[in-house]
Amino acid sequence: MKLQEIIEKLNLQVLTKSEAKNVQGVFISDLLSDVMTSANAGDLWLTVQTHHNIIAVANLVNIAAIVVTHGKKVPEETITLGNRYHVIILSTPKTIFEIASSLNAIGLKSQ
Amino acid sequence: MKARECNHNWRMIHVAYGYIITEKCSKCEIISTYFTFEDRPPLEEYREGDHYWNVVESAQSFRFDFKCASCGQTEKFEELMGLLMCIGCDKKCEVAKLQEILEKEKTWVYVAFGFLPKASHKQLSAEKIAMLEDFFNRRRNSADSRIKIVSQELVADYSLCYGKVIKDVNMLSLTVPEEGAKQSTSHSGGK
Numbered sequence: 001m002k003l004q005e006i007i008e009k010l011n012l013q014v015l016t017k018s019e020a021k022n023v024q025g026v027f028i029s030d031l032l033s034d035v036m037t038s039a040n041a042g043d044l045w046l047t048v049q050t051h052h053n054i055i056a057v058a059n060l061v062n063i064a065a066i067v068v069t070h071g072k073k074v075p076e077e078t079i080t081l082g083n084r085y086h087v088i089i090l091s092t093p094k095t096i097f098e099i100a101s102s103l104n105a106i107g108l109k110s111q
Numbered sequence: 112m113k114a115r116e117c118n119h120n121w122r123m124i125h126v127a128y129g130y131i132i133t134e135k136c137s138k139c140e141i142i143s144t145y146f147t148f149e150d151r152p153p154l155e156e157y158r159e160g161d162h163y164w165n166v167v168e169s170a171q172s173f174r175f176d177f178k179c180a181s182c183g184q185t186e187k188f189e190e191l192m193g194l195l196m197c198i199g200c201d202k203k204c205e206v207a208k209l210q211e212i213l214e215k216e217k218t219w220v221y222v223a224f225g226f227l228p229k230a231s232h233k234q235l236s237a238e239k240i241a242m243l244e245d246f247f248n249r250r251r252n253s254a255d256s257r258i259k260i261v262s263q264e265l266v267a268d269y270s271l272c273y274g275k276v277i278k279d280v281n282m283l284s285l286t287v288p289e290e291g292a293k294q295s296t297s298h299s300g301g302k
Contacts, residue, residue: 031279033173037126041252053275056196059219060258060277062251081198085219086256 001108003065003088006044010102012067012090015074016082023064025111026103028096032057039063040111044103046096050074055081063087069096117182121246124185125176130169131192131278136162144192144227146174170280177242186242190235193276194243194260195222200273205265217256224263224276235262 003021007014024042029035030049039045041062047054048070055078058066066082068074071093082089092099129148135141137156143164152169172193177186197220199207210220223240226232235243244260251258266272 032277033171033279037173053277056277060247062253
């Protein structure tokens, strides 16, 4: 599924520069360790973490985009790094459960 | 297939979660790091030989081994403390120089760190660093961008480094979201 389609259907706010990407699945965790061990390239990563190391991990695994939930404010340095490393950061005031439910409803599953 | 003929296809196995403890000796100020499965680091200063260790940080992390899906060869990665993504903070650093060159072709540099003090711990070999790089590049499955992993020996001065080793510490977001407010951004709306 195209990332832009998901952004529009779920009304996600784009905090970084955006790129055309295909989303293959969904990964949910607030631990960097989990992403490093278990996420797949092309996953949409749902988290409440905003530390700049989320960019390091997302880039390492080639995550399609990070969705920061619960309306958590993403620090400017994280956004700047996201732009530099082509890691897309999206934001939503909704909870992880709400976003995961919506993603499931539009046909996106875990890989 | 014989291991030496194999174009290895590494998989992460034996993933085990634990903690990286960072300690500092109050006498000689040397820093020590180690991995443990114990969830409670020693909270009080303790003596070990000539050193008086105090906990500086306890971070969640993991360790793992590799197994080749083709030939079955396994490799242990007990020497790896963690990876750090270079953000090019110290222009004199060899890693930052490499990052500047490779960034043009969308290759991102990470540094593989071993445990401290270096003299007391076996450090990652060049072969294992190459295995890590191969593993993550295969897993990234991208023709557009790559990662390059280098040894910590290339870092000019870690105390000047703004990059952070990837581990789960200081990650809590304590920001209370504003009711109905959207975060300001110069890129809202996407492409």
